[in-house]
Amino acid sequence: MPADSSVTAVADAFQKLTTSDQIPKVTKYGLWASWAALVLLAACLIVVSFLVIDSERRAEEIRLQQSTDLVVQSLESRILGTAELLQKTSMRLMQVQNGRFPMASAELSATTLMEERSEVTSIALVTKENEVIRSWTSSVSPTIERRQVGALLTEKELTAAVARVFITDTSEITPLYTLKDTQLVYADLIVPTPSSQQVLVARVDLSRLLTSAVRFSSNDRYRFVFLENGDYVLEGDREQSTDAESAVRYEAPLTLLGRRSDVKTTILGTSFDHALSATNKVPVFLVAGLSVMLALTLAWLFYYQRQQHRSHRLLAAEYSLRRAMSESAVVGLRVTDREGRIIYVNETFQKILGCEASDLLGQRPPYTYWLEDIHERLDEILKAGNPTPEPVTFLARRKSGEVFHAEVRLSPLEDENGRSLGYIGALYDVTAQALAREEVLAANDRFTRVVQSLNSSLAVLSDSDELYFANRGYERLFGRSSEGAVRLLESLRTLPEAEHREGLYDEATERWFDVRVRPLVWTKGENARLMIATDITARRELEIAREQQLRRAEATQRLVTMGEMASSLAHELNQPLAAISNYAGGAYTMLENGTLSSERCRTAFERIENQAVRAGKIIQRIRGFAKKTDAKLEPVLVSKVIQETMELANIQARKLNARLEIDLEENLPTLRGDEVMLEQLLLNLLKNAMEAVFESDNHTIRVRVARLEAHQNMVRFEVIDHGPGISDEEKARLFDAFYSTKSEGMGMGLNICRSIAELHGGRLGITDTPGGGATFSFTVPVWTGEA
Template identity: 25%
Template sequence: METELTRIFDALPVIAWIALPDGHADFINRCWCDLAGRGTEEISGQGWMALVHPDDLPAMLASWHAMVASGKPGELRVRMRHGDGNHHWHLFRVGPLKNASGHVTRWYGMDTGTGGRQQPAESSPASELDALLTIDAMPLPVAITAPSGEVRRVNRHALHYFGRSFEQLKRSKASEVVHPEDLPYIISAQSKAYETGSTYNVQSRHRRSDGVYRWFNVVGMPLRDAQGHISCWMHLLIDIDDQRRPEEALRTTERKLRSIIHTIPALVWSARIDGSVEFFNQHYLDYVGLSAEQVADWGWKAAVHPDDLDGLADSWQLIMASQAPGETEARLRRFDGEYRWFLFRVNPLRNEAGHIIKWYGISIDIDDRKRTEEQLRRSEAFLAEGQRISMTGSFSWCLDDNEVMLSDELYRIFGFDHDTTVTLDRIAGRIHPDDATLHADKKSDAREVGSDHDYEIRLRMPDGSVKHVHVVSHCAQGRDGQREYIGAIQDVTQRRASEETLGALRSELARMAKINSLGALTASIAHEVNQPLSGVITNASTCLRMLAADPPNIEGAIETARRAIRDGHRASDVITRVRALFSRKSSNTERVNLNDATKEVIALSQSTLKASRVTLKTDFCQDIPPVTGDRVQLQQVILNLLLNASEAMNGVDDRPREILVRTEVDEDARVRLTVQDSGVGFESEGLGKMFETFYTTKSSGMGIGLSISQSIIERHQGTLRAQANNGPGATFWFAIPRAGSDMRTTTSDSDATAPLLRAARVAGSL
């Protein structure tokens, strides 16, 4: 629009000029330059003041500055020097051009009365005829009206635009040439100008000959005679449609954008290049419960938490200094007084030259996320502390890409640095050589079967120390459907050391208890046997005396011999009861699954077997039928066979120490349990004495374990056998009837041998 106006002003046959909002001359038209005999550069800026008569300049500047300060139109009467060196009076009509916000964007001035004389009294009035002659030369629609508003003349451009003759235009109603929506506004502006005699400047739409409305900037200026009376009005119609429509579209777009911004359920704002905020959307104002005036410029600080204000201000200054997008966090006070955490994100808006002209920001409520993150941090801290206290670390292993992740505690257990990339090979390098096969088997089982794991293994640390760890893992669907093992590893080194120490103490205690029990058993047997033997000796001595008498007392000797025989039978009965006492203990008969009973025994003896470096393998019959018997007594037999097998391999160092436990159903439909070892075995001549009481091949044994075991199995109507292996070691097995067989048990004990039974039971239980 400005380019079009300057072109039009430059074509006017009268002096015209354009000034900036501060009053600084920005454009001087060609007519003025021709009259002054000066170039445009000489008159522009402050150069025009050199053309003003020195006596008129102070008053003229005072009037001009007052007009600029008020923003209202006015007129300036002043003498100007022409190119011939003479001063001539001029009357300038000046009007402001304002934008939609009411701010002055330009000042427009035009000479409405020129003369050749130097004094106002001598100058002739502005000739209306002169004005009428010049309007046809103007390249825009122009109309001349009487002070009453009656149309006197229009130029040819006006006739062409409206497509009507002069008479038709005079008879036309204003609503026929002015857009109905703009008519009240332009009538109001003209009426006010007619009343005050001042220039008016409005924008309105006027109907073209083809019916199309176009936007015009309408400037109305009064033309006065020498006495200052308004002789007529000149109305200039400056076509601004090409500029106005994009501006209107832009304003429409801005209104829509502003509506959208106000509707966005987020806190949106914009700031000036100095950091002061110029705009907040409605959601922001509703959230903080403040008006736009209260938060404008730097008032937004009132809604920031006092503890976060300095940090937010510093971050804002750093972002502006960087001239790059940035973000920071702070708490904002809600309208109800509650403070919530927000993420402030801001981006710069740059002009075509790349200079920042504005900042746009959005504040996102992250309070729930912050609380969740805090809870997560606390949970992670609790988990890490719990793992540290329990010496348990967690891990994940993705089977498809072998990616391994360890918790902090597991890094400590394995002795890895936190900056170390953990791989399966690094982990394998920590496994004790004796457990490498077990580790490989578990890893292979994980890949092929995907079963859960629960086992113990040893680690050999770089300093040579050994750690015992308990591994538990579970296979699940991981990321992107991949198979992943999630598990935990606990450092049980201290527990294993405690168990080994406790096991040694228990073994020593058991040995001492066996010695004490054997002494008690021996004393009981001696006490019970000594009584009848004393009777035998006494009766035999009496019998000898009776036979040596003269004459011999035959009848008395016979009776005494009978008493000696009776006492001998009593001693025999004591021995018989000692042999039978192990099979006369009371029992608790029930249905027993031999597999389950055996697994319980294995679990109890696991630590002892590991301490002896024994590898235990099992081969259980899956459909094994139950048996009827005393679960505890059967487990005592199984435990005795396992410990005997383990002890038989104590001196074996040239081959693996292995025990195989197998359950099956034999040909007689009996349930069989076999314990096979790779120990030293036994000689064939020792097989006949294997189950005799007090027979043993061990230096520290009592020789009653197998005897007691055989008594228990026989009481369950079964058999206990032993045989040497084809290779190293021996095999012990027992077979008992399945449930449903007729079993009879003896549960009573003779009162006469009760002390002996109690002592023997103590020894037998060990």
């Protein structure tokens, strides 16, 4: 019976959540009386504290006013004294009539003055034209910006003050200012000199003066700052002032040199709250005593209330629980008795379901908002006795009929003796999380489908070469083992950088792959590597076939070039052969006549040998040019390419009456290329240029070689002619295969030339020559040490 009565009392307490507390009226009045006495005592303490603080604040204002006025008087008298001392020293600092300074005397006088007046950081002697003709800097407190001799004063306020000094012959001082990257306040003091053409300009560190004045007056507990027209001179002072809005402040006018100006300069003194009661300890003791009395009263009241509440402990605990549950706005809470009857729901629970508490109270399982019966699942979780029971997710329905995803967590409700009173459940609307989880699963499914349908082989490996993941493309070629991926990665690591674009050949599968590797972090934070191997066997076979076809076309083109130059080459060979015949015939004739001496015989043989060597070099050059070789990119000298090409080009030039000029930039670097191919490319362009200028008035062809200004790692070859030029329509198709501007041409020469340029990593282009003609240019990369 006692247990049932306790449960009934708890249920009644939850149902009467919005009613007044059932505490006896006598106890309630006693509590009110105790708190009323405490409030009156606290009010008296607060009033007394405010009176004491106000009195202390007024006294502090008077002390601050006196201290600020004393600091202002000290600053004004110090500035006035500095001005008088400058005027006395001006005789030794000014420039004499012959344009020279009394160097030793001036330097000693300026140094002595700045040592005596440490606030003077620099002195400058200035003319009427605002030119600095002499400058001194303090060694005690050097300034950041020194006025240089020969410089002009540009500050508007300073130049105006200098002009007034020349007119009135009295001392002037500029408004306050700061220098860049400093937190110091300066002013320029201008005093006349015995010379009507010169004045002294002294930069005065007012911040140092202010610090000295404060230290001298023993007012270190106050803070003084400069104001001009009510605004802070230093930005740092403004930021510090906003941190103490309740501080005591007093502003005193600062009149420098005894004259007022358009700019209102003041000194703002501030006394912070921590300075109050610093001199008079009586208020501190008074407030402390009253605080102790209040603490004792509070302790007594707390003891009395503890005794009063001892008999109502259970009711107070239940009331606190009801308040905590009712004020919760994060999760929906419901309380049921041991039979599952709902005896309480909070506002959040009502908002989640969209109904009133009266619609839910008294319901038993299955509840009306369940779309599926989860009673058995909840019983299993409660019987398991897990201190942190698993949440149950289910579909719920609001009063409006809307269906949503819900999650409930149950916990037993027990009294202080461990007896079960019922259960408390927390309801969450997890629709957003459920939909997000479904979207993630759908996205994962789509991603898996995409990855599995890729033609490329995709694999994820750990640092220890463990296979984390592989798609079907990988498994089709390499199986479910990591051996294939490890083999490709090892081959990629040993493959030279320049051959990466050609792909990687796997001997095990006899296929070509384009392999890409990227580091990534796997699902549990492990470091992993993503490998994507794309099968490029078909493309690579086409490239190999194309390269072979290009080599055959290049060899054919070289033979065609030799055929086109055959008559010129025959003429070139005929000259040494005819000379050999003439020398041999002449020697034979002299031998028959008996006039062939040993000296003449030696001369004839030497000339025959020279002509034979000349003919052999021509034939060797033709064979080297026409010989079919595979492309091999290696270091090539520009001078050698030009020399070998010009040996053949000059033969054709003599036939076509063309004049070749060479313009080589100095200190050209070594090229990266195939020497024979570069000679073929340059010779083709020269041959075309010679044919173009054959019928022109200007037969000069210029070959210019220089580095590109924008790309220093490229060298540009230019073949410049002054022929008829090439139209824009022909330029668009000029490099196409089988297109030619000549009736007898095959249309393959420039196409092969472009292929050779692109094989070297360069480009072949055409522009118009100023004054008429065409300029063909191609680029070749510089040798960097890598093939």
